[in-house]
Amino acid sequence: MQTEEALDDLAEGAKEEIEAKEEIEDAEEVDSEKEPVETEKDSNTPSEKKGIFGKKKDKKDKKDEQIEELTDRLKRTMAEFENFRKRTAKEKEQMFEVGAKTVIEKLLPTVDNFERGLQAVSEEEKKSSFVEGMDMVYKQLLSSLEEIGVKQIEAVGKEFDPNLHNAVMHEENEELGENIVSDELQKGYIYRETVVRYSMVKVAN
Structure with a gap:
């Protein structure tokens, strides 16, 4: 009987010791899971306190960078096209000027011949229909030249x-x-x- 009672006491003591140990471990686990309370002093640590100049800029999105790149390329293309348009218009005008000058140079000898022919006409022949017709053609030619400058x-x-x-x-x-x-x-x-x-x-x- 004494042996059984002794064994029961030992088992009960071991059980109580195990339960006490489990309670201590549970309490420590709960304490470790709690988040530390941030104090006013901790909030001003160098790692958290960056200020205006210490704050890092947000990195640009790739889409925004592509939009800026395409916008810049579009502006450059439009500027190049405008320069090309002005240059082409100027070259076209210069080509027209050269062509017109060439045509006028070829017409001037005809004007000279009209003047020589009319100067050689006598006073009696000036009233003839032929001479009057030639004079009208000569004046029309001069008028056409004046109209083009x-x-x-x-x-x-x-x-x-x-x-x-x-x-x-x-x-x-x-x-x-x-x-x-x-x-x-x-x-x-x-x-x-x-x-x-x-x-x-x-x-x-």
């Missing part, structure tokens, strides 16, 4: 201008001032702002 260069009585006149003869004339055009041997013409043909002139003094 062709003008005759003024020469006789004007001061000699090397940008407009080509001096081929010289004379002394007391009635005229110095360096004055006294006679025009061949008419000169200007197309807009460009000289198509210089006036061939005689210069006095």
